[in-house]
Amino acid sequence: MWTICRKELADHFSSTRFLILFCLILMVALVSTYMAASGLREALEGLSKPSQVFLMIYTTPGKFISLVQFIAFFGPLLGIVMGFDAINRERQHRTLAKLVSQPIFRDAVINGKFLAGVITVSVAMVSLLLLVTGLGFLTVGVVPGPEEIARLVIYLVISVAYVSFWLGLAILFSILFRSLATSALAAVALWVFFSFFIGFASDLVANALAPVNNPRDPDELVANERVANAASLVSPAVLYSQATSTILDPYRRTHRGLIVTGLMERISLERFQSPLPLDQSLAVVWPYLTSLAALTLICFGVGYVVFMRQEIRSV
Amino acid sequence: MAAIIQTEGLTRRYGAQTAVDGLTLEIQEGEIFGFLGPNGAGKTTTILMLLGLTEPTAGRARVLGVDPTHDPLLIKRQVGYLPENVGFYDDMTGRENLRFMAELNRIPEDRARAKIEEALTIVGLNGEGDKLVGAYSRGMRQRLGIAELLIKDPKLLILDEPTLGLDPDGVNKMLDLISSLNRERGITVMLSSHQLEQVQRICHRVGIMIKGRLVALGTIEELAKRKLGDAAGPNLQEIYMRYFKES
Numbered sequence A: 001m002w003t004i005c006r007k008e009l010a011d012h013f014s015s016t017r018f019l020i021l022f023c024l025i026l027m028v029a030l031v032s033t034y035m036a037a038s039g040l041r042e043a044l045e046g047l048s049k050p051s052q053v054f055l056m057i058y059t060t061p062g063k064f065i066s067l068v069q070f071i072a073f074f075g076p077l078l079g080i081v082m083g084f085d086a087i088n089r090e091r092q093h094r095t096l097a098k099l100v101s102q103p104i105f106r107d108a109v110i111n112g113k114f115l116a117g118v119i120t121v122s123v124a125m126v127s128l129l130l131l132v133t134g135l136g137f138l139t140v141g142v143v144p145g146p147e148e149i150a151r152l153v154i155y156l157v158i159s160v161a162y163v164s165f166w167l168g169l170a171i172l173f174s175i176l177f178r179s180l181a182t183s184a185l186a187a188v189a190l191w192v193f194f195s196f197f198i199g200f201a202s203d204l205v206a207n208a209l210a211p212v213n214n215p216r217d218p219d220e221l222v223a224n225e226r227v228a229n230a231a232s233l234v235s236p237a238v239l240y241s242q243a244t245s246t247i248l249d250p251y252r253r254t255h256r257g258l259i260v261t262g263l264m265e266r267i268s269l270e271r272f273q274s275p276l277p278l279d280q281s282l283a284v285v286w287p288y289l290t291s292l293a294a295l296t297l298i299c300f301g302v303g304y305v306v307f308m309r310q311e312i313r314s315v
Numbered sequence B: 001m002a003a004i005i006q007t008e009g010l011t012r013r014y015g016a017q018t019a020v021d022g023l024t025l026e027i028q029e030g031e032i033f034g035f036l037g038p039n040g041a042g043k044t045t046t047i048l049m050l051l052g053l054t055e056p057t058a059g060r061a062r063v064l065g066v067d068p069t070h071d072p073l074l075i076k077r078q079v080g081y082l083p084e085n086v087g088f089y090d091d092m093t094g095r096e097n098l099r100f101m102a103e104l105n106r107i108p109e110d111r112a113r114a115k116i117e118e119a120l121t122i123v124g125l126n127g128e129g130d131k132l133v134g135a136y137s138r139g140m141r142q143r144l145g146i147a148e149l150l151i152k153d154p155k156l157l158i159l160d161e162p163t164l165g166l167d168p169d170g171v172n173k174m175l176d177l178i179s180s181l182n183r184e185r186g187i188t189v190m191l192s193s194h195q196l197e198q199v200q201r202i203c204h205r206v207g208i209m210i211k212g213r214l215v216a217l218g219t220i221e222e223l224a225k226r227k228l229g230d231a232a233g234p235n236l237q238e239i240y241m242r243y244f245k246e247s
């Protein structure tokens, strides 16, 4: 398994498409952090610094989106790019038959590939976050406290888990579909659905299960909203964004903010609220993290079982 | 002489279709066995069962005394299998491909280095080892495939259509290579082919398979006597056509 993992790692880090995507993400991340950080510095001028202000670098939209939103958006692509051709490329190049006829357990092939992907993602995320943190540190001039660092580490873990889910899904598709284009498209289609249409779909489910007959009846409205919320949780994208926003924004209490708060409001909000302590944030996030891990395991497990039973011919 | 491959009533069905039908066969240590038959006869399926890559529907097999469904790894460690149309990592050099295979076989590094050079010399790719495999000709790829098997010092080589798609010169080089491996290193070889006239010159014994059934087994002379009478010379093509018409 380590042999395969090592080869895959070398392949990832030398593959053009991975490098292009990583550079793109890095560039946008740095730019958006810089904008967020300088906005934050201006806003903070003359004010006493609220606690955990450092985290705002990550959650404050600069000119367009915040770093966290950006990673939530592009992270899955990273996973898909690394995984969509994991098995079917070897099938097409007819190296798979040779691989499985070597004295290794067959599962070493996919375990090694999955592991290599997770390591690559971790390396990419850690270096990205370190660079961004350094930049934010220089621009805003605030030193992150230990709790903020702890929150960032948890954020990192959740993010790696999230990208690993997409990696597992992409590897599953690369086992199920023989053609590279099909598995790539299938993974991207699922990504688009879970990231952009899940709100729409969960509303549909909610309206079917808990229809609102009387729009003035608060009970019906609440029931409808509950079902919609629950339904949207099948989406790993929703799980991820709720988990990360709880971790990185200790002032957030409810999952669906009713009003969008601006930077100044958020800073002044701190005067009236106290932040959610780290352990409670963790308690809120824990179920999301386990659901995410469970979804990843399901994808990987299905791929594993299919692959172990597949007959591999080199034609 | 001991049997290195033994099968008894080996059968594999795909749905209603029987790909291999009650194959009983013995291959002795030290021989070159030609496993012949037209496309779709069930040769590849048989080989997959011998290596534990596919489960038989019925019957059993023993390779080097081991049941492939129970301990495929033990077999894969000692048997070199060249799949039909073998592929390589085209963005790596010949040597890098060999090194990767050596690692998968857990051959220690310094031993692997020596083995790789030895294998490249045997197959005559010494000068080409540092070229990308993507630039290899079909014949060179096929010989690199053999080199990959040699680095683990196999007792038995199972070659699926090793001469497929080669030009006459390539076919001859490949056959010479196989027969010298057998002569000089005592490696037992089982090779499959649907081009009988090509391989008959190096096989000690052949088995002819048609539609999943083994219809003939023996030396080419024996089969010729049985089918064509004493007068005719040992012409495998003729023998084969007779069997084909009968089935």
Ligand SMILES: Nc1ncnc2c1ncn2[C@@H]1O[C@H](COP(=O)(O)OP(=O)(O)O)[C@@H](O)[C@H]1O
Pocket (backbone or CB within 6 Å): A311, B014, B017, B018, B019, B037, B038, B039, B040, B041, B042, B043, B044, B045, B046
């Ligand atoms: N996965 C499969 N599903 C159904 N039929 C198969 C499968 N694999 C092989 N076959 C059938 O089994 C028969 C034997 O195939 P094969 O062993 O590849 O023949 P050969 O190698 O002698 O050309 C063929 O008729 C083929 O159509």
Ligand SMILES: [Mg+2]
Pocket (backbone or CB within 6 Å): B040, B043, B044, B045, B084, B160
């Ligand atoms: Mg075949």
